[in-house]
Structure formats: structure tokens, C-alpha cells
Amino acid sequence: MSFSPELHHWLILSTILFSIGIYGVLTRRNAVGVLMSVELLLNSAAMNFLIFNHYASKPFIDGAIMALFIIAVAAAEAVIAMALFVAIFRSRKTVDVTQINTLKG
Amino acid sequence: MGLVSWLFVLPFATAIAVILTPAGMPKMVKKIALAGTSLHLALTAFVTYKFVQVAAFSGDAVKDALITHLYLVEKVPWFESLGIQYFVGLDGISMFMVILTSIVIFTGVLASWTVTERPKEFFALLLILVSGVFGVFVSFDLFLFFLFYEVAVLPMYLLIGIWGTGPKEYSAMKLTMMLMASSALILVGFLALYQGSGKETFDLIEISKVHFPIVFQNWVFPVIFIGFGVIGALYPFHTWSPDGHSSAPTAVSMLHAGVLMKLGGYGALRIGLYLLPEGAQNWALFFMGLTTINIIYGAFAAIKQKDLKFFTAYSSVSHCGFVLFGIVTLNMIGVKGAVIQMFSHGIMTALFFGLIGMVYGRTKTRIVTDMGGLAKVMPWLAVCFYIAGLASLGLPGLAGFIAESHIFLGGFVGNQWADATTMRILTVIATMSIVVTAVYVLRGLANVFQGPLKEQFKTLTDATLTEKISTGILVVTLAIVGMAPWYFIDLIEAAVYPMINRLGLTASNWMVF
Amino acid sequence: MNELANSFAFNNAWLIPALPFFSFLVVGLFIRPVSDKLAGIVATLSVATAAFLSIWLAFDYFSAFPAGAEHPGLISWSFEWLRYEEHLAVNVGVLVDSLSILLMVVVTFVSSLVHLYSIGYMKGEDGYGRYFTYLNLFTFSMLGLVVAPNILQTYVFWELVGVSSFLLIGFYYTKPSAVSASKKAFIVTRFADLFFLIGVLLIAVVGYNAMSMFGAPGSLPDNVSAFDFSYLTSSGVSIMMNNLGLLTPAMILIFIGAAGKSALFPLHIWLPDAMEGPTPVSALIHAATMVVAGVYLVARLFMPFAASGTALLVAGYVGAFTCLFAAVIACTQDDIKRVLAYSTLSQIGYMIFALGVASATETLGYTASLFHLFTHAFFKALLFLGAGAVIHAVHTNNIWNMGGLAKKMPITNITFLIATLAISGVWPFAGFFSKDEIIASAFGTHHYVIFAVGLLVAGITAFYMFRIYIVTFLGKARSEAVNKAHEAPMTMTIPLIILAALSAVAGFVHFGDFVSVGAESGHAEGGFPIWIPALLSGLSGIAIAWFIYAGNSERSKALTERLGAIYRVIYAKFYIDEIYLFVTHKIIFRFISAPIAWFDKRIVDGGVDLTGWMTRRGGAVFSRLQTGQAQTYTTWMVNGVIAVAVLIWIFVS
């Protein structure tokens, strides 16, 4: 028996990935954890592009290129974010996002 | 630049000149302001002369007019793609209002001769405000109209907030908020008219050639009428006025009650009645009821006031009620009356506030019961005060009577859209105010000027020369309008005809345009 | 073109009201600051000239339209003052007919005498110049009122009269009582004027709308206006209004206005207080001129009134009641001027009920009323001026502080006596004839109640008038002041003498031939000569007064003891004032204006403040959403996404 996944399977996968990402962003208390969840989001999106490229616009490779760029952007984002976290950690000795709430009201 | 533009450019230029005067020479500032305003008085006289020349009132020629005919027009495209133009001109009503404003600002400047705190800003703002007012009266493009309208309204905040007395910041804020909120309604109405006309123009005359569907008129008219009603102290949106007036410095109260409140009546007439005749027909009775409340309510509330300014403010509420009342009678007599009432109330109340300021400057109190017998030490002020009071209770021979008799007659003559009996009953209720007015005016004035003179006032002095001039001018104006009204009536009659004639039109008649 | 075309007086009739006006302006603005004396003289001269002119006019008019002939109303001069609409305009002008001439003569004549008298009386008062300014203003207003050819002009001057009397009553403006009196006078009359105004609006507007019935507006002569008396009194209008059922209401409204000025019950309260003004003023305003304005108005609109019998009847009974009511009060007052004031009330009551009993056919009452107006003007002015002289001399108003003045001031004494006899209706003095005619007319038209009242009051009048005469002039001095009293100066005595002469002879004028309404002035004499009972009741009144007050005053005291409560009630003027006070202060001020003021501050204004408060509150509430928690924010975002997506789904699909 050979099971060949169809478009919707892939989409479901990416959606699950996406949902996990969202969940993580909303619940992780550690900033790094949040960042990782964001990476999940980005990857699920990148995955979407690949999937659609494969199923929807075969001869072209825009989706694939997009995916590459997304990875690059994700990296950039991660860099900035990590830098920030370090800076924050220096001043506050914590990266717990729930602790960082001086600005409010 | 044409004559009419000068009407509002001159005060603005004066304001700039005032701002540019080097600091620390208050006398200079006042002199400049006075020069500017007296120049404006002359200008107005000249414009009036020109206007009368070109307008050449030929009674029957205008009787059937359906479109307001403007004179001394200046029309320059502005935001062409949106159909906005710089469009100013004069018809009888605006001419009349311009005269009023010119007189009031002149006397106002004289009356505020004693301002010592930051005179530069004071006179600058005063003049900017008044140039806005002139702008409103001469502009016939809705965009321009609205622009000037808000220019006229906002400086009030600073004028009251900085130079006022009592709970000035509260009053200033309340006044500004209410007037701005009302201008929001006006804006809605204007944009609706602009889009509804489908003419892609803000030109009031062009729009007036459109027959708006009844449904449209039925919702736009009240929006416009209430929008302007707020500044016209329409019940129950009048409460900014007592606080505002009582907190404002003399000249500001004069301008505000004398001129600014007239913007309400003017707008309701010029935009509401003129552009939306059927809307007016359907709403007339409702607003007539509301304004009747205005008239009676203001008068009765005034009886209970102890503070001279509150007292005058409430009587203003009552008298401005007459203006709106006259407008919604929807007939020639009533509308004429409304316009005359705008003028006479403007002069009268300016006189009132001016005098209150002068008396307050001497006695340092505005509470009537604290004064007494002042006629002995300040006869001039007393006489003027009595004349103002008599004018406000509609004594024949003074402007008030001309206006009120018109309005009462208008209410009695009625129109074919509202039930005559109801209108007459409302009118009768409104007439009762002449007694109530008599009651509070006489009580108030008796408390202030008659009776034994209090010890601490024995040393007070009568009006100075500037004060005599400013009050004198106003008194004379009241008398002239009261005794020789025909000039003024000729002036406005021609301008009122179109507004009335449109009321009669049926949808098919609109094809004439 | 009419018979008077080349009469100077007629062509310049406008001068009659204009002269006092000019002198008012000149004196008020220029002379008063300079010299008081000059002010007095100029003012007096101007009015005297006017008097001369009006007598001249009367002469010309009645020589053009001699006795018994038709007396047409002619417009001497007019111009369009205010134009509300075509045919709804105010043509200010001078209407010359027998009625207006009568009033012009009376007003200018009495006024000039009062001016003259005042020169002496007011000497040394501060505000002397101001006084004459006011006096001129009043004279002008009164004249403007009586010459008015249209009802709106009447209203205009009606108001001006009110104001000038307000100024004169409040002349001593530092005196609280005077101030409140003036306020009262103005407000009460103003209240009446309100009804007058409504009546005017009603009759004018209906008349205006009716014009189409008399042919399209175009077909009417251009200058016809719905305000003109000529139009309003035309039978067509009356009939038409009657059909609409509006005539009687309109007329009653107008009559209320008249009642206010003429101080008829229940609007009489202001007149007694008005005695706070200088005495000459009382003589002018509250005897001869302003208070008869009401009578004039009813007479002017007699035709419409007659057309609506009810309105006239109402007037009749109100008049009769006032007549009796005031007379009764007059018997108890101690202030000489108040007594005169109440007697004025009751005399005006006579005039009004005389009009009331008349009708379109039985017009004797009309003539009689105006006849009485004519005679009354003289003897009542005389009484007041005499009283003024007395007060001037003894500096008190209370008759019980006088007495025995006959010897001290002979001229005053004689003239006052003549006036008293005149008002008591003793032959051959003026009052006899006019009052007799009134009573006769009441009898002739079978209004027996009114007739009885008239007869009775004739007696009461004689009683109280002689009461004050006796107490004031006869007997022995009751106070120091009396002994120091001395006769008044020439300027004051001359008017007294002139008026005395007139009060003596004015009755012999064959009045009905000159002033009448309708076709004939029917002399509806009853079966027997009415003058007998009238005279008798008068004499009996005198006799009783003599019996009680002559000699020792024990009798009067005893009488007051006897009457007790009744006396006190009457003395307190039936507590009418108190009732008014209660209504205005306790009811209107407390239960209408105070609540409104409160409502305005708390509810309406409160609503505005509430809006502001709610806005700020809203800000505070929403600002709590900003918890500072990054993940709360992100949650909002995710929910937002879902919300938007779902909304699009719902609305678009």
C-alpha cells in the first residue's frame, strides 16, 4: 500500500504547524520560546508557498524563491530578537515576557 | 482683491499687525486694533453704499425670484477637481449682518480698552475671530463657509480660558466642545448636500438649483438646523451659553452673544431653509415647538438669576429663540422678523454685556442684590442700561419691537404647511415672554440702579469717553432701527423673497432650473 | 379734498404730538444739563403751543362740521412707517375726528396746566430737568396714542405711555416704595398689554386674511391696511369675524388691555401705588389722561365692540363693579391721594359702564361716557393739584394730620370745594350733567343693576369726597405743620383757578352735538327726570359725611369700631394686593422659574456634563486594556484576525 499525500494533507500539516506556532506565541512565557514559535509560523508559511508552488503553479518557481527568502528573513528576525533579549536580560535579569510590563495604561 | 474680501481680510491683517507689534507696548496694540476696526467701520459703510447702488431695490422685480441674487461677487476656482471655489458676495441679509458685526467689533474694541493682561494675544484673537465671522457672512461656497465658521468658533476657547473670570476653563471647554460637536453635524449636512446634489460643486447657488428628494431633505434639514441651532442657543443645546457668557471677558461676551450666536440663525436660514425647503416644511412645527420652549424657558430662567451676566445670557437664550422661531414660521413676515431680530438682539446684547463689563469694572461685583442706587453715580450707564433693557422687552421705538412684532405677526399669519391654530397657540405662548422679560429686566435694573445708593459705591464714577462712545453708538443704532426701520427692511426683503418663494414650489416647478 | 384743506391747524396737526416730542429731545439732550429753569419753561411752552394748536384745530373742525352734523374722520397726515406685507402696513399718521380732537384738547390742556403747576411744585427738587423731560415724553406718547389712525400705532404709543408713566412714577428713584410702585405699574399694565397685543394680532391677521373677501388685494386702494381703524371698524370685518366666532374673543382681549391702562378691577392694583409719583404727575396721568386711554380705546373700537354685544356687556359689568368697589375702598383711606386714586377708579368705572350699556342703536352711553371723561379730566385734575398744593404746604399725605386749612390757603380751599361739588354731581357743576347722562343711559337701556350701582355710587362718591374735604380743610388744625402752612405760589394757583372755572361750567357744553357715534345720538330719557334721584343720592352722601366728620371726630371713630372687621377688610383694599403678591412670588417665582432654573442647571446642563464625564470614563476604562503584557496584545491580534475573517464571511456571503 503506497500512500501519496495530496494537497490538502500538506495544507493540514502546515496549518497544524501554524496553529502550534500561534499557541506558542500566545502562551510561552520565555521570550526565546515565543521567538521559536514565531519561527514555526514562518516555516509553516514557507511550507505553504512550497506546497502551492508544487500544486498550483508548476513551471514557475516563485514559491520556492519565496521560501528561501522567508528563511533568510526569519534568520534576520531571529538575530535582532536575540540581540534584544540579550540587552533586556542585561538590564532586567529576565526574559520572561510577562515580567516585562512597565509600559502600560 | 475685491471689496467683499477686504471685509474679512482687514480684521485679519489688523490681527497680524497686532501680533507683530513689539512686546511691551500695550497702548500701541490697542491703538492699532482701534484703527483697524474703525477703518473697517468706514469700509462697511462704503460697501453698504456700493451694495445699495448695485442692488437698486426694485420691489416687484425680486418678488418672484427663486435664486438668491448676489452682488459684488468674487468667484475664483480653488480646489477645482472637487468643485470648491473661493466664492464671496453679498445679499441683503449678509450685508445686514456685516453691518452688525462691524459695529459690534468696533464697540467691542473700545469696551475692552481696559484689558491689561497680554493685550497682544487678546486683540489678535479677537480680530481673528471676527474675521472668521465676516467670512461666514460673505461666503457662498459651503467649504469656505464651514472653514470660516470654525475659524470664528475656536478662538473663543483661548479668549475665555485666558482672560475670563470664574470657572473659565470649564466654561471655555464646554463651549468649545458643544460648538465643535454641532459643527460636526453641520459638516455631515454639508457633505450630504455636496454629494446629494450630484453637481460636484460646493457652490451654494448651484446647489440651490437642485431639488433634493424629500427623504433626503427630511433627514438633512434637522441635522443642519440643529447643527446651527446649537450655536443659536436652541433648546436644549443652549447650556454652553450661560456659562460661556458669564465667564467671558466683556468684549468677548459682546462679540459672542452679539455676533457669533447669529451664525446659528444665519446658517439655519441660508443653508437650512434655502436649500431644503420641503425639509423645512415637514419639520417647521416641531422646531417651532422647541423654539417656543426656548423663548419662554429662557425668560423664566432669567428671573431667578442673581448674576447680571447669567441674567443677560438667559435673556439671550430667549431672544435667540425668537430668531429661530421666526425662521420656522416659513413666511415672509416671520423670516424678515428673524433677520431683524438677529440684528437688534446683536446690538442690544452687545450693549448689555458692554455695560455689564463697565459696571463690573467699577463695582467689582455682578450680583444684582449687592448693588443699588447706582443711577446716582453713573447716570450715563444707567440710561444706556435702561434703553437696552427696554429694547429687550420690545418697547416700540427701539429695534426689539420691530423684530418681535414681525415674528409674532408671522406666527399668526402662519403658512399652508403647518396647522394655523397650533401655530397661533405657540405664538401666543411665545408672546407671553414680553411680560416675563419686563418682569426680570425691571427687577434686575431696579436692583442695580434704583433704590438707596450703597455706601461703598458713593465714590464711583460715570462712563469714560471711550465707554460713552461705544455705548452711545449701540444705543443710537437701536433707536435708528427702531424708529426708521424701512431702510433695513428694504435691504433684507429682496434677499428673503427667494427663500420664501422656494417653499411654495412643487417638484415639477424645480424644472425651471 | 375736504373742507379743512386750507386750515392751518388741520394741515399741521402732526405738530400737536410732534412739539412735545421735539421739546423732549431738546430739553433732554441739550437744555437739561445747562439750566433747569429753562428746561421747565421750554417744556411748558411746547405743550402750551400744542394745546393752542389743538383748540384751534377743534375750532376749525367744528366750524367745518357744525354741531349735530356728521363728523367724519380725516387723516391729516400719514406715511408708511413699517410694512409687514402689502395691506399689512403701519401708516403712522394723525387721525382727526371728534373723538381724537376731544382727547387732544383734554390732554394738551391739562398737560400744559400741569406743566405750569409743576414749575412751582417741583422747585428745588433735584432732577427738575429730568422731570420735565419725562413729562414731555409722556405728553407726546399720549397724543400719539389719541391721534392714531391705526391700531398698531395705538399699541406703539400705548407702550410708550406705559414707559413714560413708569419713569414718572419712579421719579424718586432712590425711594424704594416709588421704585416698586413704578415696577408694579409697568408690569401690571404690560401684562394687560399682552392681551391687547394678542387681540391686535388676531383682529389684524384675520382682517388681513379676509381682505380677499372684499375683493382681491389688488382691487383695494393701495394704502389700505388691515391695521387701520377705518378698516377694522367697517361692519364687513366685524360680521366676518363674528361668523368665524373670533370677534368676541378678540374684543375681550383688547378690552383687557384697556382695563389694564384704565385700572379696572382686577387690574386696578397699580393705580393707588402709583401715587408715589409727584402729585402733578398723578393729576396728569392718573386723572386726566393715561387712565382714560382705556375708555378712549373702547370708544375708538366702539363699532366692533357693539357688533359683539357680549364684549360690550362684559365691559359694562366690569366697569360697574369697579365703580362700586373702588368707591367703597375710597371711603376708608386716610392718604388724601389714595382716596383720589380710588375715586378715579370709580369714575372710570362710570365711563366704562356707560360705554357698556350703549349699543349700535342706543348710543347715549357713548356720548355720556366721553362727556364724563371730558368733565372728569378737569375736576379730577383740579382735585389732585389741590391735594398737591396741600401736601406741598403740610408735607404729609395723611388727612388726619391736616384740618383747618381753609383759612391758611383760601384759593386752594375754594377750588377744591368746587371740584368736590363737581365730582359729587351737584348742580350746576360739570359732574352733575355728565354723571346724570350716564345714569340716564343705563336706565334708558334697561340695565337696572348697573343703573342702581350708578345711583348708589353717586352717593358714596359725594360721601367720601366730602369726608376728605371736611377733614382736610375744616375743623381745627391737627398738626404743627398746618399752622406753618401757607398758600401756594402763583404758578400753582393759576392752574387751580382755571380748572375750577372749567369744572364749574364745562357741564353746560351741549356735548352730544359734537361727540357722538352712529347716526343719531339718541337721548333715551326715562319716564321721569333721572337727575332727581341722582342729585338726591349725591346730597344725602354729603349730608352723611357732614354728620360724621364735621365738628368732633368721635363719630367717625365710633363708626369704625362698629364696623370692625368689615372696615378692616375694606381698609386693606380687600387684600387684592396680597393675593397678587402671593401669586407672583409664591406661585410663579417659586413654582415656575425656580424649577426651570434648577432644571437647566441640573438636568440639561447636567446632561452635557454627564456626556463629558462618560467620555473621560470611557477613556479610563479602555486604557486598562493596555495591560503591558505582550501576550495580551498578541491575543488581541489573533482574535482580531478571526473576527475580521468571520465578519467578512458573514457579511459578504
Place this chain on the structure above:
Amino acid sequence: MNALAPEIIVAVTGFVVLLADLFLAEKRKHILGPLALVGLVVGGVAVFNLMPQTVEALGGRFVFNPVAGWFKLLFILAGAFTAIFCWQSRAKEKLESDGEFYSVMLFTLVGMMFLISATDLITLYISLELATIPLFALAAWKKGDPLSGEAGLKYVIFGALASGLLLYGLGLLYGLAGSADLQTIRETITASPALWLAAGIITAGIGFKITMVPFHMWAADVYQGAPTTVTAYLSVASKSAGIAFMFQMFFGIFGAQLSEWGWLIAGLATVTMTLGNLVAIVQNNIKRFMAFSAISQAGYIILGFLGPFSESVPSMLYYLFIYVFTNMAVFGVIIYYNDTTGKENIDDYKGLSRTNPVIALVMMLGLFSLAGIPPLSGFVGKFFLFNIAAKAGYHWLVAVAALNSTISLYYYLRIVRQMYMEPPTADAKSLSMSKALAFTFLILTIGVTLFGVIPGIYETINAQTSGWLSALQLFP
């Protein structure tokens, strides 16, 4: 001239500034600011040269047209003013290593300028990220300041989430159309749940950029925490970029559906302006206050998406154009005042009119213009936007918007009151101002007062851009 010229110039300037910052001696670094300015000016000139033609580049993946041109001008203006403020700030607001600051800012500018010119998803997305990610760093620029750090953190978390969501949405679009080319997408997509989901997600992504409720939550905190210069930049440039992106999305892709989504725009506009205004009332820190004011402004701007009509594009561009001057004027004063006195609370402005009348006047004019008081420019801009709402038949929305500007007037007047009615504090003194800054304020004031009444600007924008929408065949 090459369509890419402006972008290239700005980018090169960025690199130059970066290198100069590396090699220049410390005491010479004050020329960095002018350097950046020059670059921006040249870039602006380049844009002017390209107007009003339409030029393509990068094989059609980049197109310069008047709309893009105007947006680029906006960005450059905003950048220029920010640069001046940063350059002129001395004490409190001085950013250490401002050389890097300039270059980073310039790179974000390049991103924005690409954003509006992009014609396919890839360019669009990359440029968007280029315009966004560096801002995270800018927000946290003050290393020592924990608030600045917190701002950066919140911004990055929120921004990352937003870009993740957005990307997902774009992915869906790509899938629906099977192409990354915007035009193809616009022509192929049809109404479907997937589209609606995509639209919702993308709206969120845009909402984050232009601080549209309920995606605005980050704004207040970031605006308050970030250095004021950055706040100014965010509130003007970044917001304009957001609008540019919204142009790309709502006109460029959903244009066909837009007319049906009017009520959505209306709803979002209503909540945005109302919430922004209400919360602004209770603020005390002026930067936070301006944040909420900016949020409400976003509410007004998106009124322009009701429609679409030929006026829509010019009206919005015109409003943004005025908004740059108005907001920069206000922020300029805030930066300057904070810089010289270190105060950034509303009641610190007590009696400013007595000590520094001119500054107070500029501030007042700016605030009134924001509130939309005639004859200041803000009024005219708003009027035209409201006009679009009216044209779309949303009269109630006009009322809401106008009432909102009344509320906004209420809190703007709070500051005016502090400046004009309250007496100055004891330590208040007259402050000095450098010529350059004074000149800048002069320009800003002119922009605030005159650009409204001079018809030329709007008419030009209108003439050049009103055709853009019809080119998209959105309406006949």
C-alpha cells in the same frame, strides 16, 4: 533616468554613512547627519525627476508610477525630518552611535520605497520586512534604558507574529492565484472562504503596520519606550509605509471586492478612531498620548478605502503629505523640549507660551492641525477624507469621524491649556534653538498653515494619481 535611482541613492547614502561612521574621527561625526540629509535630498530630487511618468525596472517586478512617487516623497520627507531632529538633538535625546542610526533608518526607507513599487509578492514581502525589522532595533536603540529595551521586545514579538500571519495570508493568495504577480492575483482571485481568511489575516498584518484597532496594542508602549526621534519616525514613516502596503493589498489585490467591504472599513475606522481618541484623553506622558492620537489618525486615513473613487488615492496621499508635516511639527517640539529639559509629561508644558512663545505657537498650530481646525492643513485633509465617506453613503460615519475630531480637540486643548493658561513653573526659562532647527520648524509651520489653503498641492496629486485606480479597472 532609471526607475530605481531614488532607492539606489538612498541605499548608497546608507552605506556611505555607515562607512563614514566607521572611519571618521569621533569629533568629525557631526557631519553624518548632514550627509544623510544630502542623500535624502538628492533622492527626493531623483523622485521628482521621475514624476509623473511610469517606469518599470527589474523585469517588471518594480514599477515607478506617480502614486509610488508621492509615497516615496513622503518617506523621504519623514526620513529627512527625523534625520534633522536626530542630528540636532544634543543632550537627553542624543542617540549614541547615531551614524548607525542614520544608516539603519535609511535602509528602512529603502524598504518602504521598494514596498510601494513592488509588483509581486516576493518583492513586496521582502521590502516590507526590510522596512520593519530594522525598526525593532531602532525602538530599542537606547541601550541603557530598560524602557527602550522593553519597547523593542514588545515590538519584535508583535512584529514577528504580524509578519508570520501576513506571510500565511500571502501564501494563501499565492495558492489561490497560482502566481506571485499582484496583477494576476487581482484578476484571478474570486470570492471564497479562503480569500476571506487571507483578507482577514492580511488586514491584521496591515493593521499592525498602521496601528489599526485591534492590532494597535503594541503602538502605545513602543512609542513611549522608544527614543522620541524613533517614535516620530514610526508614527509618520512607518505608518505611511503601512498605508502604502494597504494600497498594494486593498487596491492592488482586493480592489474588485473593495466596494463590498465598505462596512468592514467603516467598522475598523470607527473603532480605531474612537478607541484611539478615548484612551488618549487619559494619558499623561506626551509620547504615549501622541501614540493614541496617531492611532486615531489611522482611523481617519482608512476612510479613504471606502469606495473606491477617483478621489480616494489623491485624498489619502494628500492627507498623509499634510500628516507628515503636522505630526513632525508636534514631534519636533516634543523632541526639542524633551531634549533641552528632559521633560515628557503633558503638565511639563505649563506656561510654555510665556517662556517660549514661538515654540508654543508651533506646537499649538500642529495640534490644531491634527484636530482638523481650519484653516490649517489638517482640516482640509480631513475634509477630503470625510468627503469620500460621504460619497460612499456612510453619512453616519462622517458624523462619527467629525465627533471624534471634536473629542480629539478636547485632549489637544489639554496641552494648549497647559501652554497658554497655566502659569510657568519657577524653573522655566527661555530656551535657545539652533538655526537649523529653527529653519526646520519654519518649514514645518508653513506646511501646517499653508499647504491646506494652497490648492496647487492637492490638484497636482490629483492630476497625477487619480488615474491610477481606473488603470486597475476598479471602476469604469
